[in-house]
Amino acid sequence: MSTRAQLMQFTGGSVDVHKDTDSGIAIITLNNPEKKNALSGKMMVDLCDIVSDLEQWSPGKGIVLQGAQGTFCSGGDLSTVKQIIEPASGARMSEYMHNVLARLLQLPLISIALVRGKALGGGAELVTACDFRLMTSSAEIAFVQIKMGLATGWGGGTRLTRLIGRTKALELLSIAQRITPSDALRMGFISDILPETDNALDMAVSWLKRHTNGPSEVIRATKKIVSSAAEQNIEESLTGEREIFRTLWGGAAQIKILQKNIKHK
Numbered sequence: 001m002s003t004r005a006q007l008m009q010f011t012g013g014s015v016d017v018h019k020d021t022d023s024g025i026a027i028i029t030l031n032n033p034e035k036k037n038a039l040s041g042k043m044m045v046d047l048c049d050i051v052s053d054l055e056q057w058s059p060g061k062g063i064v065l066q067g068a069q070g071t072f073c074s075g076g077d078l079s080t081v082k083q084i085i086e087p088a089s090g091a092r093m094s095e096y097m098h099n100v101l102a103r104l105l106q107l108p109l110i111s112i113a114l115v116r117g118k119a120l121g122g123g124a125e126l127v128t129a130c131d132f133r134l135m136t137s138s139a140e141i142a143f144v145q146i147k148m149g150l151a152t153g154w155g156g157g158t159r160l161t162r163l164i165g166r167t168k169a170l171e172l173l174s175i176a177q178r179i180t181p182s183d184a185l186r187m188g189f190i191s192d193i194l195p196e197t198d199n200a201l202d203m204a205v206s207w208l209k210r211h212t213n214g215p216s217e218v219i220r221a222t223k224k225i226v227s228s229a230a231e232q233n234i235e236e237s238l239t240g241e242r243e244i245f246r247t248l249w250g251g252a253a254q255i256k257i258l259q260k261n262i263k264h265k
Contacts, residue, residue: 003092004048010041010080017050024061024216025205026054026109029068030126036074037067039122041084043077044093048100054107061212061219063111064204065130071117072139073126090153097122097154101129105159106227108220110211114204115139115190121148125156128163131223133190134207135181136200141189144176162230164189215253 013032030037067073113127115135124143127133161169164187184190194203221244229237
């Protein structure tokens with residue numbers, strides 16, 4: 001049985017996506033509020049399918065990843081965890097989610113994790129798979145895996161270390177420290193703190209639009225350059241950057257700007 005087929009057996013909740021072609025922004029919602037948006041096996045597959053869809057969404061510029069009903073995600077659904085407790089099954093699930101979250105981060109769309117309520121365990125790992133993180137004023141993030149007898153299983157430990165450095169990452173992971181918005185902002189883990197309001201999603205979308213204000217091909221090219229620079233050696237990255245530049249030079253976006261006779265100020 002494939003990993004996908006095995007995970008699909010464990011139902012509950014859904015991951016939903018709404019794509020706005022006008023703005024080029026997709027809203028991904030983790031929707032399992034009865035379990036604080038914990039990911040069932042089916043939800044893991046849902047997220048994989050959404051990433052596959054967004055990989056082909058050429059008008060896309062940005063993503064907001066959020067949880068339903070005022071909280072982000074409490075990690076893996078324990079009902080699913082108990083069904084795949086054998087080491088081989090756990091390893092397959094981990095590999096599956098490693099792949100999904102790596103592809104999410106590599107999408108040529110600028111992504112934000114909007115953290116309301118709590119992002120715990122695997123939920124904390126999810127927020128590391130976005131380009132930016134925003135927290136509302138009463139939200140918290142905690143890598144609680146060590147309290148569950150585990151280490152990070154979805155690639156979050158590696159991404160966290162790259163985001164905030166070895167020493168601070170080890171501190172957060174080894175004591176399962178609850179990260180407040182002010183702490184997260186101070187260590188550079190998040191980009192902004194939003195007020196605790198019902199329109200936090202609208203505020204996050206407005207925040208994202210500052211980074212997606214331009215033609216989709218230019219936004220996507222910029223994201224690809226930065227993603228490559230983070231993962232490749234410098235020569236490979238520079239070669240890729242030149243190739244991406246060539247695809248834009250003399251293109252519709254540049255010609256349109258030149259026709260407006262705009263000069264930098």
